[in-house]
Amino acid sequence: MLILGPFTYTFLLWYCKSEWMEVAKEVEMKKRVALCGAVVIVLLLLAGCALFQPVGPPLITVIPTSGAVHTSANVLGSGFGETQGASSVTFHGVQAAVLLWSNTSITVRVPVIATPNGSPTATSVRVIVAGTPFASAQFTVVRGILFETNRDGNSEIYVMNPDGSGQTNLTNNPAWDSFPCWSPDGTEIAFESTRDGNNEIYVMDADGSDQTNLTNHPDGDWFSRAGRPTGQRSPSRLTAMAVCPSSGPSHR
């Protein structure tokens, strides 16, 4: 009996312990099942959110870099690729000259769309990456107001926003520069200048770059305007005459 006592005690202890372990295992198993179920539910919810999340084009922002007119603009976003390659940017379907291309920023010269009466024109900007439409945004093309001023000590051609802000010297030349006028598509400006020693007709890009002497003649060359003489060369032969109306300003 003395022997059976410890044996019985050990047996009962083992039995109870086994029972307890079984119960503990069952509780642990239930916990794990509950945990797995919760994980599955969370995963399903996440998948559902991703599945039903609206898929749209990547967001891009178009901001002008010029204070005067929108002659250049930065297209900000991501995923453009590090190099331009076969990619491009269009404004209202017109391809813009790309000045700088990186994965997150594209600098373009805005191809000023025909802006009847110089009024602001809303246009759609599209980024095409490797030949495939990638993203789009809205942008308002503004044709600046051209004017002359002597504020820098000699006549210069300036451009400003329609509200008078962003006044920018486009010519920056010590000679006389005057009579600016937009080309019909707003991408170029024709003007007169004496920088080569006599009057010449020049053309420059809308941002003032690439100023080119069109006439390049030792005699005087002017636009034809009502009430003032024309140059000694026939103005009708000049490219600039195609963009400057003969009824243009006459103030000298």
Ligand SMILES: [Ca+2]
């Ligand atoms: Ca000047």
Ligand SMILES: [Ca+2]
């Ligand atoms: Ca000349």
